[in-house]
Structure formats: structure tokens, C-alpha cells
Amino acid sequence: MDIGWYLAVSALIFTIGAAGVLTRRSPLVILLCLELMLNAANLALIAFSRMHGNADGQIFAIIVMVVAACEVTIGLGIIVAMHRRRLPIDVDELRELQG
Amino acid sequence: MTSLKLFAWVTLLAPLAGAILTGLVGRRLPGRGAGYLGTAALAVSFAAAIGALVSLQGLAAQQRQVVSVAWDYANTVGVDAQLSLLLDPLSIFMILVVSGVSMLIHLYSISYLDSDEGYVRFFAYLNYFVFSMLLLVLAGNFFVLIIGWAFVGAASYMLISFWYRRGTATGAGIKAFVINVLGDVGLVLGTFFIFKHVGTLDFLGTFAKAKTSFDPGSADLTAGCILLLVGAFAKSAQIPLHTWLPDAMEGPTPVSALIHAATMVTAGVYLIARMHPLFELAPSAADVGAVIGCLTLLVAGTIAIAQTDLKRVIAYSTMSQIGAMIMAVRAGAYAAGLFHLMTHAFFKALLFMSAGSIIAAMAGQQDLDKMGGFKRAMPFTFGCMCIGGLALAGIPPFSGFFSKDEILLLIGDRGGWYWILYAAGYVGAFLTGVYTFRMIFRAFYGEPVREARELEEGHLHHAEIHTNPGTGEIEDTDVGFPGPDHHIAEREPSMKLAMGTLALLATVGGFLQIPKVTHVIDHFLAPSFRDSALYAREPGNGLLAFGLVLGAACGLAGIAVAYYVWVKNPGLSERVRLRLAPLHRLFVNKWYFDELIDMVVVRPSRWFGSFAQQTFERVFVNGVLVGGTTGVVRAGSSAVRAAQTGFLRYYAALVVLGMVVMAFYFLVAA
Amino acid sequence: MVEVLFFVAGIGAIAGAIGVIAVRNPFFSVLALVSHLLCLAALFLLLHAEFVAAAQVVVYAGAVMVLYVFVVAYVGGQDEPLGPGAGSGLRPVSMVFGALLFIELCAATLGSGLKLVDTNGAHIDPGFGSAAQIGQLLLTRFLLPFEAASFLLLIAAVGAVVLARRRGGLTAAEDQARYTAMDLLRPAYTGTMAEGVGGTRRLPPVSERAAATAPAEAPAVPVQDD
Numbered sequence: 001m002d003i004g005w006y007l008a009v010s011a012l013i014f015t016i017g018a019a020g021v022l023t024r025r026s027p028l029v030i031l032l033c034l035e036l037m038l039n040a041a042n043l044a045l046i047a048f049s050r051m052h053g054n055a056d057g058q059i060f061a062i063i064v065m066v067v068a069a070c071e072v073t074i075g076l077g078i079i080v081a082m083h084r085r086r087l088p089i090d091v092d093e094l095r096e097l098q099g
Numbered sequence: 100m101t102s103l104k105l106f107a108w109v110t111l112l113a114p115l116a117g118a119i120l121t122g123l124v125g126r127r128l129p130g131r132g133a134g135y136l137g138t139a140a141l142a143v144s145f146a147a148a149i150g151a152l153v154s155l156q157g158l159a160a161q162q163r164q165v166v167s168v169a170w171d172y173a174n175t176v177g178v179d180a181q182l183s184l185l186l187d188p189l190s191i192f193m194i195l196v197v198s199g200v201s202m203l204i205h206l207y208s209i210s211y212l213d214s215d216e217g218y219v220r221f222f223a224y225l226n227y228f229v230f231s232m233l234l235l236v237l238a239g240n241f242f243v244l245i246i247g248w249a250f251v252g253a254a255s256y257m258l259i260s261f262w263y264r265r266g267t268a269t270g271a272g273i274k275a276f277v278i279n280v281l282g283d284v285g286l287v288l289g290t291f292f293i294f295k296h297v298g299t300l301d302f303l304g305t306f307a308k309a310k311t312s313f314d315p316g317s318a319d320l321t322a323g324c325i326l327l328l329v330g331a332f333a334k335s336a337q338i339p340l341h342t343w344l345p346d347a348m349e350g351p352t353p354v355s356a357l358i359h360a361a362t363m364v365t366a367g368v369y370l371i372a373r374m375h376p377l378f379e380l381a382p383s384a385a386d387v388g389a390v391i392g393c394l395t396l397l398v399a400g401t402i403a404i405a406q407t408d409l410k411r412v413i414a415y416s417t418m419s420q421i422g423a424m425i426m427a428v429r430a431g432a433y434a435a436g437l438f439h440l441m442t443h444a445f446f447k448a449l450l451f452m453s454a455g456s457i458i459a460a461m462a463g464q465q466d467l468d469k470m471g472g473f474k475r476a477m478p479f480t481f482g483c484m485c486i487g488g489l490a491l492a493g494i495p496p497f498s499g500f501f502s503k504d505e506i507l508l509l510i511g512d513r514g515g516w517y518w519i520l521y522a523a524g525y526v527g528a529f530l531t532g533v534y535t536f537r538m539i540f541r542a543f544y545g546e547p548v549r550e551a552r553e554l555e556e557g558h559l560h561h562a563e564i565h566t567n568p569g570t571g572e573i574e575d576t577d578v579g580f581p582g583p584d585h586h587i588a589e590r591e592p593s594m595k596l597a598m599g600t601l602a603l604l605a606t607v608g609g610f611l612q613i614p615k616v617t618h619v620i621d622h623f624l625a626p627s628f629r630d631s632a633l634y635a636r637e638p639g640n641g642l643l644a645f646g647l648v649l650g651a652a653c654g655l656a657g658i659a660v661a662y663y664v665w666v667k668n669p670g671l672s673e674r675v676r677l678r679l680a681p682l683h684r685l686f687v688n689k690w691y692f693d694e695l696i697d698m699v700v701v702r703p704s705r706w707f708g709s710f711a712q713q714t715f716e717r718v719f720v721n722g723v724l725v726g727g728t729t730g731v732v733r734a735g736s737s738a739v740r741a742a743q744t745g746f747l748r749y750y751a752a753l754v755v756l757g758m759v760v761m762a763f764y765f766l767v768a769a
Numbered sequence: 770m771v772e773v774l775f776f777v778a779g780i781g782a783i784a785g786a787i788g789v790i791a792v793r794n795p796f797f798s799v800l801a802l803v804s805h806l807l808c809l810a811a812l813f814l815l816l817h818a819e820f821v822a823a824a825q826v827v828v829y830a831g832a833v834m835v836l837y838v839f840v841v842a843y844v845g846g847q848d849e850p851l852g853p854g855a856g857s858g859l860r861p862v863s864m865v866f867g868a869l870l871f872i873e874l875c876a877a878t879l880g881s882g883l884k885l886v887d888t889n890g891a892h893i894d895p896g897f898g899s900a901a902q903i904g905q906l907l908l909t910r911f912l913l914p915f916e917a918a919s920f921l922l923l924i925a926a927v928g929a930v931v932l933a934r935r936r937g938g939l940t941a942a943e944d945q946a947r948y949t950a951m952d953l954l955r956p957a958y959t960g961t962m963a964e965g966v967g968g969t970r971r972l973p974p975v976s977e978r979a980a981a982t983a984p985a986e987a988p989a990v991p992v993q994d995d
Contacts, residue, residue: 001771001772001775001815001889002887002888002889003885003887003888003889003890004878004879004887005775005779006812006816007875007878007879008875008878008879009779009782009783009812010874011871011874011875011878012783012786012871013782013783013786013805014870014871014874015867015868015870015871015874016783016786016787016789016790016867017786017789017790018755018863018866018867018870019790019863019864019866019867020789020790021748021751021755022748022751022752022755022862022863022866022867023748023790023860023863024790025748026795028795028798028837028840028841028844029789029790029795029798030747032789032795032798032799032802032837033789033790035802035833036786036789036790036802036805039805039806039809039829042809042821042825043809043812043813044878046812046813046816046818046821047816049816049818049898050816050817050818050890050893051883051885051890051891052885052890052891053890053891053892053893053897055897055898055902055903055906056906056910056911058818058820058821058898058903059903059906059907059911059914061818061821062820062821062824062903062907063914063915063918065824065825065828065829066918066921066922067918067921068829068833069828069829069832069833069922069925070921070922070924070925071925072833072836072837073836073925073926073928073929074925074928074929074932076836076837076840076929077928077929077931077932077933078932079840079844080840080843080844080932080933081932081933083843083844083845084933089844091746091747091748092746092747092748094745094747095744095745095746095747096745097743097745098743098744098745752862752863752866755863755866755870756866758870759866759869759870759873762870762873762874762877763873765877766873766876766877
């Protein structure tokens with residue numbers, strides 16, 4: 001398959017993830033959509049790595065995975081802490097940081 | 100030449116050192132130590148002045164104009180601002196007079212102000228004043244002159260409001276200072292006008308270039324000279340800038356003696372004498388000065404007749420005599436005017452000192468109406484006052500006679516419309532005799548008042564309740580007010596010594612310049628006035644004899660009138676006053692100058708100040724400028740703040756939007 | 770053959786993605802993401818990235834998603850409330866943004882003039898994307914990012930422990946009574962991280978502290994008037 005197809009799929013997934021981040025109210029799902037976007041970026045990286053014949057893109061994708069894992073860890077830790085304090089798990093309700 | 104410069108610097112700096120030293124350690128000295136310290140500084144200064152005189156005379160006549168430069172600040176922007184002193188006969192003459200008379204007045208004050216809480220402060224201020232006056236007369240360029248001028252004004256303010264808790268004193272100090280500042284402005288502007296053409300601030304340079312830089316009768320020069328005159332008039336209390344001088348009598352008597360008789364008020368005379376090359380090139384300015392001098396002479400004389408405050412009478416006589424001096428230096432009689440300055444310093448200081456003695460005997464009371472019959476109780480004071488009064492009235496052989504007649508002689512010699520000034524001068528001499536001896540007769544003759552009787556019995560009257568002599572308010576004797584004790588000349592040796600010396604000088608000082616006989620002053624001052632066209636004039640013998648006789652006659656006539664009115668017929672003055680009530684009211688109210696100035700200057704200024712505060716400051720500055728800018732900032736920030744909603748999704752949406760826009764831009768740009 | 774596999778995996782990935790955002794229950798969203806990840810791994814394999822595909826399955830779908838499942842179970846994946854939220858006007862807007870983004874991304878990548886986009890890619894050696902090659906790259910050229918990534922993992926782990934610490938935490942008992950110098954230097958209104966994650970307050974609230982430390986004013990001195 002042409003590399004362009006993979007890039008199109010990657011763009012579509014990224015867009016879906018972005019739409020999800022803007023639309024959903026539960027922070028858990030927002031994090032999941034963030035994961036979607038990261039994965040789309042990974043796909044693009046791998047595609048370009050295949051395109052150039054250079055494995056640097058794959059290394060980059062591995063590092064991105066590591067970062068995504070860390071970010072998920074911290075994000076879920078925050079959600080757990082929120083739950084402990086009996087706060088509503090809803091980004092629309094948590095808006096005290098406003099001007 | 101170097102010893103001359105050294106002596107001059109010592110003369111100048113000794114009082115400054117005295118002021119600083121007195122200020123720092125005066126409190127730790129026991130008793131009158133601060134007083135002795137201050138006087139010692141002045142004695143050093145006077146000795147150095149004599150040394151300067153000797154070394155000046157040691158130079159050849161052509162070389163007697165020496166400039167001593169301490170620092171050359173910078174020749175930036177074409178302005179040569181140096182700290183330079185000009186040492187020539189005129190300035191040496193002035194420093195001799197200033198330091199000598201100041202030394203005697205310091206001597207007098209050692210005992211006069213004893214028991215005042217501000218004793219140390221007084222001597223520090225007084226030394227500082229002498230330093231500034233010396234700086235003024237020793238100045239070698241306009242720059243230092245202006246500095247000295249300003250310092251003298253400041254020192255005068257500090258000394259007039261010396262008893263600073265008295266409302267009248269502080270008001271008088273402010274009045275003096277404000278009018279002096281007006282004079283400062285005139286001086287500085289005048290300097291600018293002259294500098295514009297001549298291009299240098301140095302005196303000798305200016306005078307050398309004066310003839311070539313100005314066209315005859317040029318407007319700039321006339322304007323500059325008139326502005327210099329404004330400065331001189333403010334300092335010397337000539338009409339219309341004279342209203343501060345009578346109020347300045349709120350200061351202690353030694354202050355009045357020093358500042359307002361012998362030194363500061365003569366600064367104007369000195370200025371005009373120093374600037375004579377410029378004034379000779381601008382005759383219209385010179386004429387203005389002469390007219391105003393004459394006017395002051397007469398007006399002050401008339402006011403003095405009606406005053407009841409002892410010190411104010413003497414103040415008006417000062418004003419009047421300075422008018423005569425200014426008339427003299429305007430008309431070109433430089434040596435005569437300066438000679439009169441010297442003799443006037445002697446006898447006026449003497450008069451003030453005697454007045455201080457009487458006021459002390461009256462426990463602070465200055466009103467002539469309440470005095471009388473002190474002749475038997477205070478013989479020494481009476482003698483001194485008589486000598487001073489005779490000198491002032493111009494009775495031979497006292498010094499005032501010779502000096503005043505020299506002036507009038509040279510004025511008459513000028514001819515032309517100067518005859519009017521000549522006549523006015525003699526009328527002034529008559530008035531002088533009248534008011535001087537009115538003062539003396541009222542204070543010393545007649546029935547002894549209670550204080551005099553007590554003094555005859557040997558008991559100096561002491562007031563239990565201290566009051567402000569002018570307004571009658573009750574005061575205490577703590578710092579800021581006069582001390583509880585008063586000291587009279589008969590009991591204090593230092594006062595006697597000072598007054599005696601001045602009396603002696605007032606008597607024999609005239610012999611220095613007997614017209615046609617001795618020409619000490621003339622010859623001494625000649626090198627300073629080398630370039631003057633009017634200096635070396637020899638009036639005719641006939642006019643001389645006529646003038647001498649007329650002068651003595653006017654003086655004696657004045658004394659006789661005073662004797663007749665106040666001693667022979669005690670009720671006559673009352674009747675005359677009632678008959679000429681409007682005239683008397685005019686004189687008592689000082690020709691309404693204060694009211695005029697109040698209406699013309701003070702009220703508009705006050706209105707303007709309140710307008711500026713109410714309207715301009717409150718509405719415009721606070722409201723529009725300050726409030727406006729803060730309002731704009733506040734509105735802007737609250738508009739921007741609306742973007743901070745707190746919704747996570749809004750922020751994410753903004754991020755995405757930004758990303759879309761950026762990507763679009765880059766795509767298009769590529 | 771490659772095309773068939775590509776389309777299957779591609780559609781699977783997209784379906785999973787849509788499932789993530791469309792499903793109400795968070796638990797089902799997690800499951801949709803898992804399937805999406807597996808399809809992505811297939812796509813990686815098609816691109817000759819064997820190691821990355823394996824890592825994706827094992828690490829991402831295996832470990833990270835399991836973590837997600839645990840958290841969803843703990844927190845309680847309640848369905849999202851049906852009422853319109855405060856930002857419900859955002860839904861059409863986000864659709865528009867999404868569409869715009871998609872168009873731009875496609876324009877950027879496909880229309881960019883990269884020469885090889887329309888081909889299968891450059892020529893590659895047989896060992897391309899194998900574990901050996903990845904390992905060699907990681908340990909030579911990309912050693913620094915490798916170490917930094919491991920450091921990042923350490924920090925994340927510590928952070929997670931601190932964030933999710935139970936009330937009363939690890940050393941709660943001995944912490945509560947001990948005041949350190951920092952407690953005294955700290956201004957009255959600030960707190961510690963321990964308080965932030967649900968630990969006890971070390972110091973009493975401001976009002977009590979102010980009352981305790983204020984000097985005992987003695988109004989007992991009577992006012993002397995002259």
C-alpha cells in the first residue's frame with residue numbers, strides 16, 4: 001500500500017481523538033481520547049520511518065509510548081485522588097480556576 | 100599677592116568654620132562658650148581682613164584687582180563657572196565693614212541672648228550669615244554672586260524666624276524670603292541678559308567687554324540692569340519690595356542690627372557699585388534707580404514719624420538711608436555712597452544695640468507709647484543712642500554729617516534734573532532728624548515709667564507672664580521663644596564694649612573723608628572705579644560750603660522740631676495728629692503698601708492655588724489622567740479575563756483552534 | 770493480500786476510535802480502545818515495524834489498558850449524565866474543528882510533495898525494524914533519550930504513588946505529631962502536598978493558630994489621664 005493511505009488513517013484517528021477530547025465530559029474518557037491521538041502520531045511516525053527506510057522513526061515511536069504510559073499513570077492518579085475527595089468526576093463541574 | 104589671597108580665603112572661611120564648629124560642639128561648651136566661639140571666629144575673620152587690606156595696599160595701584168580661583172568647575176556649554184573671588188579695594192572695603200561690625204555685634208549678642216534656649220543655634224546661624232555675606236561681596240563672577248545672594252536670603256530667613264514658635268516671626272520670615280526670592284529671580288535674569296552679549300560670567304571680563312558688546316542704550320542692557328536693580332531693591336528693601344523689612348524686626352535685636360542695618364540691606368548698594376560699568380552704559384536704568392532711591396528716602400521718612408514700635412522706627416530709617424545710598428551710587432558718587440554705607444553701619448548698629456538695651460529693660464516690650472524717662476536709669480544707653488542719633492541726623496562732627504553731605508554734594512554736582520534729588524535729600528535729612536529724636540525723646544525724656552523707676556532703684560524689671568510684644572499672646576520661654584532673662588548694657592561688659600566701640604567709630608569715622616580735606620576713602624577705592632567716567636569729580640567749593648551748612652541746618656532743625664513737640668509741649672503731638680488724621684493714618688498704615696501687595700499679588704496667587712487644587716488637580720489629574728488610565732487598564736483586563744472560564748474543554752477547544760489556524764498558515768505559506 | 774489486511778486493520782482501528790468517543794459507559798470505551806490498539810499493531814506489522822508492534826501489544830494494550838481497567842473499576846465508570854453540560858454548545862463546534870483538522874492534516878501530508886508518499890517506501894534491508902536493529906539503535910545512537918525515558922518512568926511511578934496515597938498514607942502516624950522547621954516558616958495560608966492528597970493537616974487552621982500565638986495582651990493597665 002502506498003504510504004499515503006497510512007497517513008490518511010493516522011490523520012483520521014487523530015481527528016477523532018481531538019473531537020473526543022472536546023466533546024466528552026468524563027476525564028477518564030478524555031484521557032482515552034488523548035491516547036488515541038498519541039497512537040495516531042505513532043502510526044504516522046512508523047509510516048514515515050518505512051518511507052525513508054530509516055529506523056529512527058520507530059525509536060521515536062517507542063519513546064512516545066513510554067511518555068504516554070507515564071502520562072496515563074499520572075492522569076489516573078489524579079482521577080483516583082479526585083475520587084477519594086468525593087469530587088464529581090466531571091470536567092464541567094471542576095472549574096474553580098477561573099478569572 | 101598670595102598672602103592677599105590667603106588672607107581673603109581665611110576671612111571668608113573662618114565664619115563658615117565657626118558656624119559648623121558652633122553647631123557641632125556648641126552644646127557641650129559651658130555657659131556662654133558658644134558665644135565666645137562664634138565671636139572668636141569673627142575676630143579671626145576680621146584680623147584676616149585687616150591683613151588683606153595691608154597686603155592689598157602693598158601692591159601697586161594698577162595691580163589692585165586680583166582674582167583668586169579655587170575651582171574651575173567646567174567650561175561646559177560656554178559657561179565658565181568658577182569658584183573665584185575678586186579682591187580689589189571695593190571688596191576689601193566691604194569685608195572690613197562686614198567682618199568688623201559683625202564681630203562687634205557678636206560680642207554684643209554674647210550677653211544679650213544669654214538664657215535663650217536657642218543660644219547655640221543663634222551663633223551658628225549668625226556665623227553662617229556672615230560667611231554668606233562675605234561670599235557675596237568677595238564674589239568674582241556672577242555665579243558666586245548668585246550663590247552668596249541666595250545664601251544670604253536663606254540665612255536672613257532663618258534668623259528672622261529665630262523664635263520660631265511665634266506666629267508673627269515665622270510669617271515675617273516667610274514674607275522676607277518670598278520677596279528675596281523675587282529679587283533672586285531678577286538677579287538671575289539680569290545676569291542672563293548680560294551674559295547673552297558678553298559671553299562670560301567673570302566680573303573683570305564682563306566689564307572689559309561691556310563697552311564693545313553692547314550698543315549704547317541697548318534694550319538688552321537696560322533690561323538686564325533693571326532686573327539687577329530688582330534684585331538689589333528686594334535685598335535693600337526699596338519701594339516696592341520693602342514690605343518685608345519692618346516685619347523683619349520680629350527677629351532678635353542683634354539680628355536686626357547685623358542684617359538689617361549694616362550688612363544684608365547694603366548688598367544692593369554693593370551690587371550697584373560693583374556693576375557700575377554696566378550701569379554707566381545704561382543711563383536710563385541708573386536714573387530709575389536714583390528715582391526709586393529718592394522715593395524710598397522720603398516715604399520711609401514719613402512713615403517713621405508715625406510709627407510707635409521702637410525697632411520699626413529704626414528699620415524705616417534704615418530704609419531711608421539706603422535710599423540715600425542708592426541715590427548716591429546711581430548718580431555716580433560711588434565713594435560717597437560706600438562711605439555712607441560704612442558710617443551708616445556704625446551708627447545704625449549702635450542704634451539697634453541701644454534699642455535692644457531699652458527693650459531688655461522693658462522686659463521685651465517694644466512700644467514707644469509705653470516707654471519714657473529712662474535717661475536717669477540708663478545713662479550709658481542714653482549716651483550711645485544720642486551719639487547714634489546725632490550721627491544719623493547728620494550733625495557735625497559726627498560721621499553721618501560728612502558722609503551724607505558728600506553724597507548730596509555729588510548729586511547736586513551732576514546737575515540737570517538731579518537738583519530735584521538734591522532738594523529731596525535735604526528734606527529727607529530734616530525728616531531724619533525729626534523721627535530720630537522723636538524716638539530718643541519719647542524713650543528717654545518725660546516721666547519715668549514703672550520699669551525705669553525700678554531700674555533706678557537697681558532692680559531690673561522682669562515680666563512674670565511673657566507675651567508677644569506685637570499681639571499680646573501669651574508665650575513661654577522654652578526653645579523657640581525668647582529666654583526669660585533680659586540683659587541691659589549697663590550691666591553687661593560685653594555689651595558695653597561693643598556699643599562703646601561703635602560709638603567711638605560713629606564719632607570719628609567721618610574724619611576719613613572730610614570733603615576736600617582728607618580723601619582716604621576716595622583714594623582707597625579708586626582702583627576699583629578706574630573705568631568709571633563719573634568717579635573723579637571735584638565739585639566746586641561754593642556748592643560744598645552751601646551744602647555743609649544746609650545739611651547741618653536741616654539736621655538741627657529736625658532736632659529742634661522734635662524737641663519742641665515732644666519735650667516742651669507734650670500734648671502738641673496729639674493735637675497735630677488729630678488735626679491731620681488722614682495723613683497720619685496714611686503714615687501709620689505704611690502708605691498702604693501691604694494692602695496693595697495683598698490685593699495685587701497675594702490674593703490672585705491664593706485664588707490660583709486653590710483653583711489649581713480644586714479644579715485642575717482634582718478633576719483633571721486625579722480624575723482623567725489617573726482614573727482614566729486605571730479605568731482603561733481595568734476594563735481591558737476584565738475583558739481579557741472573560742477568556743478564563745475554568746472549563747477544561749474550552750481550553751482544549753482553543754488549543755485545537757490554534758493548531759488549525761497555525762497549520763493553515765503554514766500550508767498556505769508553503 | 771497486503772491491501773486486504775490493510776483495509777481490515779484500518780477499518781478496525783477507525784471503528785475502535787469511534788467507539789471510544791461515542792460510547793456512554795467508560796468501561797466500554799476502554800474496551801474499544803483495546804481493540805483499536807490491536808488493530809494498530811497490525812498496521813505496524815504491515816509497515817515492517819515488528820518490535821514496535823510487539824511493544825504496542827504487550828506494553829500498551831497489555832499493561833496500560835489493564836491499568837485503565839483497574840481504575841475504571843475502582844472509580845466506578847458511571848455513565849455520563851445525560852443532561853446538557855455547561856459546555857454542550859461545544860459539540861457542533863468540535864465537529865467543525867475536527868473536520869478542519871482532518872482536511873489540513875491530509876493536505877499537509879498527502880499534498881506536500883514528499884516524493885515517496887505515493888510509493889511503498891524506500892528500499893529496506895531484511896533486518897529493518899527487527900529487535901536487533903532497534904536494540905542496536907537504542908543503545909548507541911539514542912542512548913540519551915533511552916535513559917531519559919527511563920528516568921521519566923521513575924518519576925511517573927513516584928508521582929503516581931504520591932497522588933494516590935490513601936488518607937493516613939505511609940508514615941501518617943509519626944508524621945502527624947512532628948513539626949518541622951518548614952512548618953513554622955511557612956505562611957499561614959499555604960498547605961503541604963500531604964494535605965492536598967487527603968492527608969491530615971499538620972498545623973491547625975489559621976484562626977486557631979493566630980489565637981494561640983498572639984501575645985497575651987493585658988488590658989489590665991488602666992488608662993491614666995492627666
